[in-house]
Amino acid sequence: MKRSIPYARHSIHPEDIQAITEVLLAGRITQGPKIEEFERAIVNFCGAGEGVAVSNGTAALHAACFAAGIGPDDEVIVPPITFAASANAVVYQGGKPVFADVLPGSLLLDPEKAKAAVTPRTKAILAVDYAGQPCDYRALREIADRHGLLLIADSCHALGAKYDGRNVGTLADLTAFSFHAVKHITTGEGGMVVTSKREWADRMRLFRNHGITSDETLRQKQSTWYYEMTDLGFNYRITDIQCALGLSQLKRLPEWIARRRKIAERYDEAFRPLSGVKPLGLLPTSFHVYHLYVVRFDRSKLGTDRALVFKALREKGIGVNVHYIPVHLHPYYQKRFGTRPGLCPVAERSYEEVISLPMFPDLTDDEQEYVISSVKEVTAEQEEKKTARRR
Numbered sequence: 001m002k003r004s005i006p007y008a009r010h011s012i013h014p015e016d017i018q019a020i021t022e023v024l025l026a027g028r029i030t031q032g033p034k035i036e037e038f039e040r041a042i043v044n045f046c047g048a049g050e051g052v053a054v055s056n057g058t059a060a061l062h063a064a065c066f067a068a069g070i071g072p073d074d075e076v077i078v079p080p081i082t083f084a085a086s087a088n089a090v091v092y093q094g095g096k097p098v099f100a101d102v103l104p105g106s107l108l109l110d111p112e113k114a115k116a117a118v119t120p121r122t123k124a125i126l127a128v129d130y131a132g133q134p135c136d137y138r139a140l141r142e143i144a145d146r147h148g149l150l151l152i153a154d155s156c157h158a159l160g161a162k163y164d165g166r167n168v169g170t171l172a173d174l175t176a177f178s179f180h181a182v183k184h185i186t187t188g189e190g191g192m193v194v195t196s197k198r199e200w201a202d203r204m205r206l207f208r209n210h211g212i213t214s215d216e217t218l219r220q221k222q223s224t225w226y227y228e229m230t231d232l233g234f235n236y237r238i239t240d241i242q243c244a245l246g247l248s249q250l251k252r253l254p255e256w257i258a259r260r261r262k263i264a265e266r267y268d269e270a271f272r273p274l275s276g277v278k279p280l281g282l283l284p285t286s287f288h289v290y291h292l293y294v295v296r297f298d299r300s301k302l303g304t305d306r307a308l309v310f311k312a313l314r315e316k317g318i319g320v321n322v323h324y325i326p327v328h329l330h331p332y333y334q335k336r337f338g339t340r341p342g343l344c345p346v347a348e349r350s351y352e353e354v355i356s357l358p359m360f361p362d363l364t365d366d367e368q369e370y371v372i373s374s375v376k377e378v379t380a381e382q383e384e385k386k387t388a389r390r391r
Contacts, residue, residue, distance in 0.1 A: 261288070
């Protein structure tokens with residue numbers, strides 16, 4: 001029987017189902033008390049000041065850009081190795097993403113490239129904690145402070161990560177998390193922004209509710225029907241059902257992070273002797289939480305391209321994936337902003353080599369061993385073919 005191992009998978013326990021059932025039976029399934037309870041729980045976990053829960057990670061990024069005051073003609077420095085939502089959130093606000101290349105080892109935003117991208121129109125740096133590893137926030141904060149910029153963290157991969165002993169969620173002015181089905185904890189879809197500034201949090205609470213000054217709960221308490229729309233917002237509300245699931249999942253986050261790190265350690269050890277397979281580099285100050293486990297397949301040593309390795313592993317029932325096509329290479333960005341190949345050569349070269357291997361807490365040792373042996377088998381075959389061609 002052919003194996004079927006996805007690159008990621010959510011984990012639902014009986015207590016999660018019970019938590020959802022309780023909300024359904026209580027009768028308040030949206031705009032109720034579980035939302036604030038979930039916000040407090042995430043804020044306490046991170047050590048942040050304020051949390052605003054929204055409908056998904058993209059909404060969180062959009063809300064963060066709104067709170068930061070990004071507007072027309074503002075530039076925001078963004079890395080190209082990320083999901084399109086990181087840059088899209090800037091565009092939603094009328095701003096312009098300026099792509100700065102990544103570090104060749106970790107694929108995190110290169111502080112030197114970010115520094116070189118600053119212009120008089122730059123409003124913020126939007127750093128991405130790719131794969132679950134925090135960026136070099138000390139260097140990025142220094143750049144931001146020197147130029148009077150805001151620092152926004154796309155930490156959708158990095159709930160529970162640390163940099164220099166400090167929790168993600170306390171390192172930037174605004175930090176966005178995602179609770180998508182394959183993230184560290186899930187609410188199905190969902191997201192949150194954490195910040196130390198109450199003013200920004202209040203702006204985002206309006207933003208997620210159409211820009212309206214009061215929600216249904218407040219109007220019920222005040223026994224009034226009256227409300228005002230003071231800004232242009234969106235319906236980015238999250239439900240009590242989702243937040244109940246998130247609260248239940250959060251209890252198991254530390255053990256899930258420990259399991260992810262153990263899986264990564266086993267991958268690292270297995271691939272260390274291989275010449276054509278190289279895991280991403282680690283920053284010495286970072287505590288990586290491995291939303292993704294990404295390896296690079298060296299074409300010069302294997303004598304083949306990534307596409308063939310990807311196809312061979314998929315044929316073995318391993319649901320490998322690629323994260324990500326550099327954002328500046330997407331047709332929309334090339335057409336809208338004139339980005340072109342060659343703009344970020346490190347990101348472009350890395351994209352041609354990377355594959356994400358299965359990484360989720362419920363991955364069994366047997367399944368991981370099959371993934372490891374399959375990678376070794378595929379790369380050995382490619383190296384043999386390369387040698388044969390030379391004869």
